[in-house]
Amino acid sequence: MNTTEKTGTTPTGGARLMDGTAEAARLRGEVRSGVAAYAERHGSTPGLAVVLVGEDPASGVYVRTKMRQAAEVGIRSIEHRLPADTTQDALLALLDTLNARTDVHGILVQLPLPSHIATDAVLERVRPEKDVDGFHPVNAGLLAIGKPALVPCTPAGSMRLIRAVEPNLRGARAVVVGRSTIVGRPMAQLLLMADCTVTIAHSGTRDLPALCREADVLVAAIGRPHFVKGDWIKPGAIVVDVGINRIAGDGGKPRLVGDVDTDAAMSVAGAITPVPGGVGPMTVAMLLANALRCAELLAGGK
């Protein structure tokens, strides 16, 4: 099946690193300019409501990072911290209020929610034009029919990294491993819109290594450390590693690794995102871009 025997090419041993930290900084710069232009036109700055239910420590860290970066680009954030025993009805009522407020343009509900709350019902309550995460069915639908309004941040950020390496993707074979609704599926839609020939693989896929070896663009979004091996990668491929897995490193100290065995992949791939410092920073920066987009959509722009 594999038509790209390594003997046919000369691995350089040094894939280009796709620097998400630097690209995210560029994107934040664009958002900052966009926010300034918006403020000049409308006399106010975009407002991002951040809703956090409960005390999950990781969620707390994410929320602080998002709010700090929002402030850096000039986006006001409005924090709502609710106790873990908040009822679903109370949360939905808060969303109705935020949906109606004219000074709130984007609404972010930090996941995961406590288990007594139906996540779908909450995400569907956010007004689609204020859906910074792109999780509302209307936004998933617009993406599915090729008219995206608000695209989930991780795939949108991944796409921007890919385009920075290769602007013309027409005809490229893309393989997305993982079919989650927040990463894998929207990622496949974006690659299709970029005219790739797109395959979605998952836990039921047969001979995944051979399939991956066909990919000019390989996106790993599985959530299993070092799941994708070096010899699964087509020489010269663009490899996007969405995984952020915490494993025990030297001396038991926790260490973040991706879904790809990066060291092994480096000698085969043409370009690869590191973990950390790849997709992660792009996700947060894209949230800010989406918040600005929400404000523009609500102001009647496109």
Add this chain to the structure above:
Amino acid sequence: MNTTEKTGTTPTGGARLMDGTAEAARLRGEVRSGVAAYAERHGSTPGLAVVLVGEDPASGVYVRTKMRQAAEVGIRSIEHRLPADTTQDALLALLDTLNARTDVHGILVQLPLPSHIATDAVLERVRPEKDVDGFHPVNAGLLAIGKPALVPCTPAGSMRLIRAVEPNLRGARAVVVGRSTIVGRPMAQLLLMADCTVTIAHSGTRDLPALCREADVLVAAIGRPHFVKGDWIKPGAIVVDVGINRIAGDGGKPRLVGDVDTDAAMSVAGAITPVPGGVGPMTVAMLLANALRCAELLAGGK
């Protein structure tokens, strides 16, 4: 790339024909029973509004077929024929009325619309619960996140034909050729939900024959007569031919053919849909199933 040389198998020369006419009759029987049960519970039958703008002869034929078959299963249809110069505002106003009517459960707007009307705006005006065609972004979105409510009729009908041949598709390689929003893309979503490894191919795809040869399930939805050749097909594959193309036959008499060279494919495929008599009848029957589903959704069922 092709690992399935024909010399390795013995073509039987006789693929199983996937009889859409018979399967559609079975589906209509199920809908008829469902309509009777609905009528018993609710004291009324589901109502399907059919909106036709202009005098396109083919559209007229489709609409008559749909209304006749609706009557056969006990679904009331309410016809609205509007002149070709109907304004978009007038059409939207009619949809608002139909959206509000409690005796109308499904709304079908026959396409194509005259060019002075924005099709997207019209399709987005239909209340999602009454969207028998599954074209509203909310329904596309629910399908994209794996929670389908109303699925477009052609891919839904195709899927039923596939499942009649092979109920367990887990791990099967599926290739969908064509990425339209009403066939190719939703077809890919359905195959993914059935745990296939799904590839979407299109006009930009490189080496399409080799890609098709990997497919255990091949869906052709391109709209070009006999585009898919016999030697593009993996021995034993399930081939679904969505194309309905009118060509000049013997003596110049028009003849309907599919996107697949059926005669050549017959000796390689395991099962194949004929044209006509394959996907076509399923599409209309699925419309009736969707109309019943609309009525059930509106009544608060799932």
